Amino acid sequence: MLAALDERHNTLSGPATKKLCERAYQVFGETEYQRLAGISIAHLYNLRKSISYIGHRHQYEKTKPVRSKIGERRKPNANGQPGFVRIDSVHQGDQDGVKGVYHINAVDEITQFEVVCTVEKISEHYLIPVLEQLLDTFPFVIKGFHSDNGSEYINKQVAKLLEKLLIEFTKSRARQTNDNALAESKKCLDCPQILGL
Numbered sequence: 536m537l538a539a540l541d542e543r544h545n546t547l548s549g550p551a552t553k554k555l556c557e558r559a560y561q562v563f564g565e566t567e568y569q570r571l572a573g574i575s576i577a578h579l580y581n582l583r584k585s586i587s588y589i590g591h592r593h594q595y596e597k598t599k600p601v602r603s604k605i606g607e608r609r610k611p612n613a614n615g616q617p618g619f620v621r622i623d624s625v626h627q628g629d630q631d632g633v634k635g636v637y638h639i640n641a642v643d644e645i646t647q648f649e650v651v652c653t654v655e656k657i658s659e660h661y662l663i664p665v666l667e668q669l670l671d672t673f674p675f676v677i678k679g680f681h682s683d684n685g686s687e688y689i690n691k692q693v694a695k696l697l698e699k700l701l702i703e704f705t706k707s708r709a710r711q712t713n714d715n716a717l718a719e720s721k722k723c724l725d726c727p728q729i730l731g732l
Contacts, residue, residue, distance in 0.1 A: 536567060536568065536571055537552075537571060537579070537582050537583070537588060538588050538591035538592040539591070540552065540555060540556070540571075541583070541592060542592060546583075549576035549577075549579045549580055550576055552579055553571075553572075553574075553576050553579060556568045556571040556572040557572045559572070560572040605689050605690065605691065605693075605694045605704070605706075606682070606688075606689060606694065606704040606705055606706040607703075607704065607705050607706070608705070608706055608707070609705055610681075610705070611644065611679045611681045611703070611705045613644045613645055613679065615645060616645060616678070617643050617644075617645045617646045617648070617675045618643065618673075618675050618676050618677050618678040618679065619643065619644045619645065619677075619678060619679035619681070620641050620642065620643055620644070620670075620673070620677055620679065620680055620681065621641070621642050621643075621644060621681045621682075622639065622640065622641045622642075622680065622681065622682050622688065623639075623640050623682070623683065624637050624638070624639050624640070624657060624685065624687055625637065625638045625640060626657075634656075636653050636654065636655060637653070637654050637655075637656070637657050638651055638652070638653050639651065639652045639653070639654065639662075639665060639666075639669065641669055641670075641673075643673065643675075646675075648673060648674065650669050650672045650673065652665045652668070652669050657687045659690065659692045659693075662687060662692075662693070663692055663693070663696060666693065666696060667696065670700065670702070677700070677702050678702065678703060679702065679703045679704075679705065680697050680702045680703065680704050680705070681705045681706065681707075682706055682707070683706065683707045684706055684707055688706075689706060
């Protein structure tokens with residue numbers, strides 16, 4: 536009875552629920568609420584924790600998406616000019632319990648000029664110096680930097696670096712798999728330049 540009452544009224548506080556039970560029994564003559572009308576508020580909370588109550592009433596909270604204000608969520612627009620880089624990380628894999636390296640693959644959208652760097656770990660301690668060198672390796676000025684939504688790129692350190700270099704920072708949109716397809720499709724197999732750091 537309590538589970539059904541809470542379902543109808545969106546689980547009100549104990550005192551409000553007790554008042555509803557008392558009114559249902561005393562004012563409207565609903566005898567099924569007699570026992571609930573006579574129990575204490577503290578016992579109402581105890582009943583809500585019981586296995587039988589939980590079995591009748593399942594409450595689920597939807598996962599709330601976390602919105603990062605770092606980078607603009609849109610497809611980059613190169614307008615036919617070089618300098619708009621798509622970037623992606625690839626983990627080489629582990630072997631015999633030893634952690635493998637990470638390859639950072641950056642491809643210019645227009646010229647297809649590609650630079651690949653290898654780092655031991657993907658943390659900012661390793662990544663920031665490599666990103667600086669990677670961006671400096673391109674033979675033209677970098678105007679745009681586009682990544683997926685991985686935390687290796689969507690963080691304050693990378694945003695600060697790109698802001699310092701006056702590079703526009705964009706990130707992939709939800710359910711738009713082609714936003715970073717250029718970097719995703721070039722998985723470091725036939726890399727023109729490799730910087731091992």
